[in-house]
Amino acid sequence: MATNMLKEKYSGKINTVTLGATKEQGGTRTSTVTVGGESTMPFLQFEGDMPLKPVVAMEIQDINPGWHPVLNQVYAEVMDCPVAWAKKCVEFGADMIYLKLAGAHPDNGDKSPEDCAKIVKDVLAAVGVPLIVVGCGEDEKDNAVLPVVAEAAAGENLLIGCAKQDNYKSVAAAAMVHKHKVLAASPLDINICKQLNILISELGLAADNVLIDPSTAALGYGIEYTYSILERGRLGALSGDKMLSQPVICQVGYEAWRAKEAVATEEDFPNWGNQADRAILWEAMTATGLLQGGAHVMVLRHPEAVRLVKKNAEELMVKAEI
Amino acid sequence: MALTGLDIFKQLPKTNCKDCGSPTCLAFAMAMANGKASLDMCPHATEAAKENLGAATAPPVRTVKVGVGEQEIVMGDETVLFRHDKTFYHPTAIAIQIPDTLSGAELDAKIEKVNGLVMDRVGQKIAIDMVAIVNASGDAATFKAAVEAVAAKANFALLLAADVAGLEAAVPAVAAKKPLLHAATAENWEKVVALAKANNCPVVVKGNGLDDTAALVEKVAAQYKELVIDFGNTQQAKTLAEMVNARRLAIKKKFRPFGYPMLACTIATDAKEEIVEAATYVAKYASIVCMKVDEKPLLLPLMAWRMNIYTDPQKPMTVESKNVYEIGAVGPDSPVYVCTNFALTYFAVEGEVVASKIPGYIVAVDTDGASVLTAWAAGKFVAEPIAEFVKNIGIMDKVNHNTIVIPGYVAIISGKLKEKSGYEVVVGPQEAAGIPAFAKARYPHLMK
Numbered sequence: 001m002a003t004n005m006l007k008e009k010y011s012g013k014i015n016t017v018t019l020g021a022t023k024e025q026g027g028t029r030t031s032t033v034t035v036g037g038e039s040t041m042p043f044l045q046f047e048g049d050m051p052l053k054p055v056v057a058m059e060i061q062d063i064n065p066g067w068h069p070v071l072n073q074v075y076a077e078v079m080d081c082p083v084a085w086a087k088k089c090v091e092f093g094a095d096m097i098y099l100k101l102a103g104a105h106p107d108n109g110d111k112s113p114e115d116c117a118k119i120v121k122d123v124l125a126a127v128g129v130p131l132i133v134v135g136c137g138e139d140e141k142d143n144a145v146l147p148v149v150a151e152a153a154a155g156e157n158l159l160i161g162c163a164k165q166d167n168y169k170s171v172a173a174a175a176m177v178h179k180h181k182v183l184a185a186s187p188l189d190i191n192i193c194k195q196l197n198i199l200i201s202e203l204g205l206a207a208d209n210v211l212i213d214p215s216t217a218a219l220g221y222g223i224e225y226t227y228s229i230l231e232r233g234r235l236g237a238l239s240g241d242k243m244l245s246q247p248v249i250c251q252v253g254y255e256a257w258r259a260k261e262a263v264a265t266e267e268d269f270p271n272w273g274n275q276a277d278r279a280i281l282w283e284a285m286t287a288t289g290l291l292q293g294g295a296h297v298m299v300l301r302h303p304e305a306v307r308l309v310k311k312n313a314e315e316l317m318v319k320a321e322i
Numbered sequence: 323m324a325l326t327g328l329d330i331f332k333q334l335p336k337t338n339c340k341d342c343g344s345p346t347c348l349a350f351a352m353a354m355a356n357g358k359a360s361l362d363m364c365p366h367a368t369e370a371a372k373e374n375l376g377a378a379t380a381p382p383v384r385t386v387k388v389g390v391g392e393q394e395i396v397m398g399d400e401t402v403l404f405r406h407d408k409t410f411y412h413p414t415a416i417a418i419q420i421p422d423t424l425s426g427a428e429l430d431a432k433i434e435k436v437n438g439l440v441m442d443r444v445g446q447k448i449a450i451d452m453v454a455i456v457n458a459s460g461d462a463a464t465f466k467a468a469v470e471a472v473a474a475k476a477n478f479a480l481l482l483a484a485d486v487a488g489l490e491a492a493v494p495a496v497a498a499k500k501p502l503l504h505a506a507t508a509e510n511w512e513k514v515v516a517l518a519k520a521n522n523c524p525v526v527v528k529g530n531g532l533d534d535t536a537a538l539v540e541k542v543a544a545q546y547k548e549l550v551i552d553f554g555n556t557q558q559a560k561t562l563a564e565m566v567n568a569r570r571l572a573i574k575k576k577f578r579p580f581g582y583p584m585l586a587c588t589i590a591t592d593a594k595e596e597i598v599e600a601a602t603y604v605a606k607y608a609s610i611v612c613m614k615v616d617e618k619p620l621l622l623p624l625m626a627w628r629m630n631i632y633t634d635p636q637k638p639m640t641v642e643s644k645n646v647y648e649i650g651a652v653g654p655d656s657p658v659y660v661c662t663n664f665a666l667t668y669f670a671v672e673g674e675v676v677a678s679k680i681p682g683y684i685v686a687v688d689t690d691g692a693s694v695l696t697a698w699a700a701g702k703f704v705a706e707p708i709a710e711f712v713k714n715i716g717i718m719d720k721v722n723h724n725t726i727v728i729p730g731y732v733a734i735i736s737g738k739l740k741e742k743s744g745y746e747v748v749v750g751p752q753e754a755a756g757i758p759a760f761a762k763a764r765y766p767h768l769m770k
């Protein structure tokens with residue numbers, strides 16, 4: 001160990017949160033995922049613990065979202081069927097599946113809560129990895145859908161969301177009753193992030209039942225704000241703030257794949273070169289950038305981005321001798 | 323450790339002659355204590371004062387420059403560990419390697435390719451910064467020839483990576499370009515540093531781990547201070563840990579041996595993996611990343627990451643909101659696009675209006691530099707302020723129609739905006755990238 005070092009001493013640490021439940025634990029998962037537990041800034045194992053590596057959840061939707069052409073090419077055969085889609089993602093190495101119930105949206109098919117619950121059950125039956133389920137984003141509808149989903153998947157220890165400052169009660173309560181974890185989303189404001197965690201804990205949900213998304217922005221489109229909020233939140237947690245100690249999930253794919261640099265064709269932007277390469281790296285770089293800020297769960301879309309992010313996380317997890 | 327203004331004042335001539343630009347010696351001392359002035363600005367400081375104050379008031383990370391003129395790169399002079407504490411100042415330089423095993427037409431093609439690593443995004447030119455010529459051949463004469471060929475044609479500052487013989491052969495001929503020499507090691511440092519000093523070039527000091535490197539830097543710095551540190555990357559996590567420790571010691575303890583810019587070479591062999599690896603070093607304190615990848619679509623995301631990490635977190639970049647922006651040969655029937663004065667938002671829109679090939683006006687509502695949805699959420703990009711802004715700026719007097727186009731993300735305000743302003747409010751696409759298709763569909767007769 002070198003003598004010219006400056007180790008920081010921290011009093012706090014990030015909560016450890018497990019997602020998914022096996023048969024013994026009351027669910028049907030064949031694998032579970034545990035994240036968090038760090039007592040240092042990201043990957044600095046010379047001064048503290050980083051017992052668990054960051055993980056990747058791959059995004060699917062209940063209705064064909066008609067994504068970016070580069071993604072459509074990968075998923076063409078499965079995008080109409082969430083079950084097949086989920087299986088494909090597991091083949092690509094997904095540690096978890098992130099299922100967005102987009103079809104519940106009033107403008108998007110207005111699927112009933114029961115139909116949504118059935119899709120969740122079907123996906124659970126098709127894959128063994130833990131599941132993240134998020135609503136369509138329309139508050140009223142989500143309040144109707146998510147409790148039904150939570151009940152149908154009782155015991156599976158889903159990550160379910162999104163709980164927001166002005167709309168957290170129904171999802172948090174349903175998670176508490178049916179033993180799931182809550183995805184708490186706040187709009188790039190550390191005080192709101194903290195406040196929401198306080199509100200959720202006041203409902204009676206222990207702090208290690210929550211993952212936070214402090215708002216993910218894409219590379220080139222505000223990522224620096226996310227990055228700095230992550231660093232500030234992590235420093236807060238390490239100095240003992242329990243209401244900032246939740247592991248972080250970043251909804252990367254949605255943001256990265258709508259960036260101009262991902263969307264512009266090579267024909268229109270010859271000077272930016274091959275579109276697929278740059279789009280995939282836009283997603284991978286958004287994620288690896290945020291890993292440096294301290295993110296735990298990366299929600300991604302493209303299998304090559306998944307490979308790159310996992311590889312990068314693995315390299316960074318090596319306990320280096322310095 | 324840090325000296326107070328009073329400590330510094332005691333060492334000054336106390337004549338209040340103003341030659342430093344400050345009204346009094348005390349004011350100057352205060353400015354120095356705050357890092358806003360340096361002792362060399364006082365022409366009357368005694369040698370003793372220089373001795374006493376120099377080290378204590380020097381910035382924690384020394385400024386080192388490579389290259390000359392347009393190609394010059396300024397490194398170092400960073401003052402914080404986290405960008406949210408203030409800002410990071412000098413963006414990581416990206417150096418692309420050229421092995422000296424290339425020659426003739428192959429070398430020329432490579433130089434041309436590397437020279438072409440220049441792109442535009444959101445109204446800014448972004449590019450690599452350095453060309454690293456690597457003595458892969460192991461032969462001094464071959465290296466010299468390659469260095470001269472690259473120096474004659476490359477548009478960027480140079481990094482010369484070779485052993486003593488290679489550097490001694492190549493450096494004198496290109497010294498006027500102020501290349502960065504790589505590297506002084508425990509074995510060769512006396513010769514390499516002498517060469518750097520004689521040719522007035524900055525030099526990389528490459529050690530093996532923290533302690534070894536610190537010891538080597540101390541020896542070198544006693545003779546020459548234009549240097550850059552390389553911990554010799556063999557493992558990403560290790561390099562991250564070393565650079566974090568070095569920068570912490572430099573900033574928090576003013577530990578001199580680590581008070582220099584740092585360089586990291588990527589080790590991944592797959593081009594995409596190299597890019598994500600480099601992201602780590604851009605975030606954590608490298609002043610130079612030296613890499614092999616030379617493909618634009620791969621470098622674009624890395625350059626965007628660098629741009630983001632090095633933006634000033636204290637105030638968003640804005641564009642002037644008093645202007646009506648005229649894109650192309652506008653006329654009275656041109657469309658009017660409404661966006662915010664956040665530079666990123668404005669340039670995203672501007673680029674697409676240009677790409678649409680349909681001339682148009684853009685007005686940038688003063689939202690204090692907030693993006694569309696951020697401003698909407700904060701009540702700055704909603705019906706009343708937009709209506710008032712568009713009216714006051716007089717744009718509608720320049721056109722023969724009554725229509726404004728607003729971003730798709732704020733479709734929700736369109737009814738109220740129409741009511742407040744009396745304009746026809748058209749909801750445009752959500753992403754600016756949709757503007758060309760939108761404009762072509764709506765204004766086909768205006769295509770230029």
Ligand code: B12
Binds near residue numbers: 752755
């Ligand atoms: C970075 C960011 C911030 C930064 C500010 C950055 C800035 N300079 O604006 C900070 C941290 C300060 C911030 C603060 C807040 N934020 Co904020 N922020 C973001 C974030 C992550 C990215 C925004 C961004 O920079 N986008 C990039 C720019 C270029 O996008 P844009 O302006 O929209 O432009 C694009 C399009 O709109 C289009 N376009 C633009 N103009 C035009 C014009 C026409 C005619 C057309 C056709 C198209 C078009 O082109 C551009 C490129 O495609 C988003 C979430 C996200 N991932 O997008 C949240 C977000 C916008 N923020 C949000 C909120 C709520 C806030 C706060 C109110 C939170 C709070 N209470 O503190 C504050 C408000 C601060 C204040 N009082 O001013 C919400 C908005 C609410 C909503 N829609 O539901 C969002 C969506 C996050 C969320 N998911 O909840 N934020």
Ligand code: SF4
Binds near residue numbers: 334339345366
């Ligand atoms: S130049 Fe030196 S002596 Fe003159 S006012 Fe400034 S600090 Fe004092």
